[in-house]
Amino acid sequence: MSGLQSYEDAVKDNVRRALAEDIGIGDVTTLATVPAGLGAEAILLCKEEGVIAGVEVVREVFAQVDKRIEVVFFFNNGERIRPGDEAAKISGPARGILVAERTALNFLQHLSGIATLTFRFVAAVDGTHARILDTRKTTPGLRALEKAAVKCGWGENHRMGLYDMVLIKDNHIAACGSLHEAVKIAGQPHGDLKIEVECNTLALLKEALGIDGIDRIMLDNMSLDVMREAVKLVGGKVELEASGGVNLETVRDIALTGVDFISVGALTHSVKALDISLDITSIV
Secondary structure: OOOOHHHHHHHHHHHHHHHHHHOOOOOHHHHHOOOOOOEEEEEEEOOOOOOOOOHHHHHHHHHHHHHOOOEOOOOOOOOOOOOEEEEEEEEEHHHHHHHHHHHHHHHHHHHHHHHHHHHHHHHOOOOOOEEOOOOOOOOOOOOHHHHHHHOOOEOOOOOOOOOOOEEHHHHHHHHHHOOOHHHHHOOOOOOOOOHHHHHEOOHHHHHHHHHOOOEEEEEEEHHHHHHHHHHHHHHOOOOEEEEEEOOOOOOHHHHHOOOOEEEHHHHHHOOOOOOEEEEEEEOO
C-alpha cells in the first residue's frame, strides 16, 4: 500500500485512468466491426519465461469495461510461467474483451516484466546475506502497482515515498551544514520513522557511525574494495545498503561484500515488458 491510498483503490484508479486514456469517446473499430450481441472466448498466452504479476489489475480492467466478462487465471502472482503457458481464460461479450485487451496487456506485460527482472536479481544473490530492494524510480502514478510487482518477484520495497522514511542525502547535509545537524533536525519531528543516511566516502561513513539515531547507512557508488572496508568498519552496528552501479553482472559481487541490502533502480525504471498476448480462441 502507498500509505496514502489502499492498494485496492490504487488499482481501481490506475485502471480507470488507463481505460479513459485508451478508449476516449469509444473504440470506433470494435463498435463498427463487432456485433453487439457477439460473445467470445480468449486466452492470455505466455511467449517467454518469467514471473507473473498484476493478476488483480487485469481482472479490474475487464470488470470496469464489462462486468459480464469472466477472467479465470491459471497462475497466481509470483508464480513462474513459461512459453506456451495459458495464463488465463477470458469469456464474455466480444466487444468488451477487445476494448479491454490493450490496457489489460499493458499492465500485465509491464508488471510481469518487473517481477521477472526482480526475480533474476534475487536469484543472482541467492546464498548471500543481501536482500534486493526497489527504489522511488518508478513510473509516475504507478508506484503502488510497480512496488507490488517487485514483491511478486521476491524483492522487497524500500520507502514508498518521501513520507515514510527519513533518507538524508548530500544535498540535505549541505543545507544543514553537517551530517550531525541533518540527523538531529530530521529526527526531532519524525522520531517514529527510520533514519537512513547516504555516504559516498569512508570518511563520511566514520562520521555517521559516531551519530546516535541512524538506523541504516547507504553506501553510494562505492567500489567493491571500499564497500568491503565499510562492512568491516560498521561491524553490524547498523544496516548497510549498497546503491549505484548495480546490474545483473555486478550484483552478486556487491552482495558478497557483506551488505544487508542492495537497492536497484532498474527494477522499475528500465524494465522490459514480458511477452504475453491475448488470442481469441472462439466466437460464440
